[in-house]
Amino acid sequence: MALDRTRIVTEAVALLDAEGLDNVTLRKLAARLGVQAPTLYWHIPNKAALITAIAEEILTPLPAVPIADGERWQDWLVGLSSRLRQALLAHPDGARIISIAQMSRNMAALSELAMSTLVARGLPLHQARVIVLTAERVTIGFALEEQAPRPDEEALKDFDLDAYRATYPTVIAGITEYFAPGRTVDDLFRECVTLVVEGPTVPPSAA
Numbered sequence: 001m002a003l004d005r006t007r008i009v010t011e012a013v014a015l016l017d018a019e020g021l022d023n024v025t026l027r028k029l030a031a032r033l034g035v036q037a038p039t040l041y042w043h044i045p046n047k048a049a050l051i052t053a054i055a056e057e058i059l060t061p062l063p064a065v066p067i068a069d070g071e072r073w074q075d076w077l078v079g080l081s082s083r084l085r086q087a088l089l090a091h092p093d094g095a096r097i098i099s100i101a102q103m104s105r106n107m108a109a110l111s112e113l114a115m116s117t118l119v120a121r122g123l124p125l126h127q128a129r130v131i132v133l134t135a136e137r138v139t140i141g142f143a144l145e146e147q148a149p150r151p152d153e154e155a156l157k158d159f160d161l162d163a164y165r166a167t168y169p170t171v172i173a174g175i176t177e178y179f180a181p182g183r184t185v186d187d188l189f190r191e192c193v194t195l196v197v198e199g200p201t202v203p204p205s206a207a
Contacts, residue, residue, distance in 0.1 A: 003035060005043045009053045013091065016054060021093035026050065048102055055101035058094050062087045062106070064113050073121045074197045077131070080114060081139045081193045082186075088143040095143035111136065134196050142189055 011032050016024050026047060030037040044050045062083055067076045088094035098107065111132055118128035151159075165172050178188065 003033060008040060008043050009057050012050060012054050013057050016091055021096050051097060052101040052104060055097050055104045056106050058087055058091055058097060059106035067117050073118055077114060077135055077197050078190060078193050081135050082190060084139050085143050085189060093147055095140050095147055099140055131197060135193055138193055138196055
């Protein structure tokens with residue numbers, strides 16, 4: 001099979017899925033393709049270009065659904081953010097890939113769609129940019145935390161859970177209250193992004 005950029009990127013994503021970002025190297029990729037590493041340089045000049053190519057592939061299936069007539073832009077933007085998160089979570093270290101990719105055209109297209117939609121709904125350009133940028137960064141940061149390695153046995157060896165609970169009772173109470181039966185991390189994400197686009201609802205007693 002002829003070696004071209006499409007085949008290289010497809011195999012790079014497969015390598016990412018199999019071994020994670022830290023093991024995505026041009027040498028390993030070349031071995032999977034059955035070629036010498038210098039052969040890849042005709043198509044992918046360096047690791048940074050490879051990361052960006054993988055980022056473009058991760059974002060390619062993302063459905064850029066236009067806003068519907070009568071749909072609130074806030075609801076639409078939360079939905080778009082949710083689809084972005086799912087695209088990132090579909091691959092190990094997907095959020096890391098997007099966060100370090102250089103000049104991703106697909107990410108720029110997503111931002112263009114979101115900002116132009118908000119502007120068309122009457123928001124000033126400056127405000128639209130800040131809202132979209134914040135929603136994107138909340139989404140990527142949320143996914144980064146979800147995909148971060150969990151503490152191993154060595155890290156937990158000297159961890160005193162009872163002392164932690166006693167020192168941070170409000171944190172523990174908040175986590176316990178939120179994740180009551182029926183609530184998931186998906187719900188938490190949507191609430192976080194909704195807070196960004198809607199603003200907080202403050203009870204009169206707390207104002």
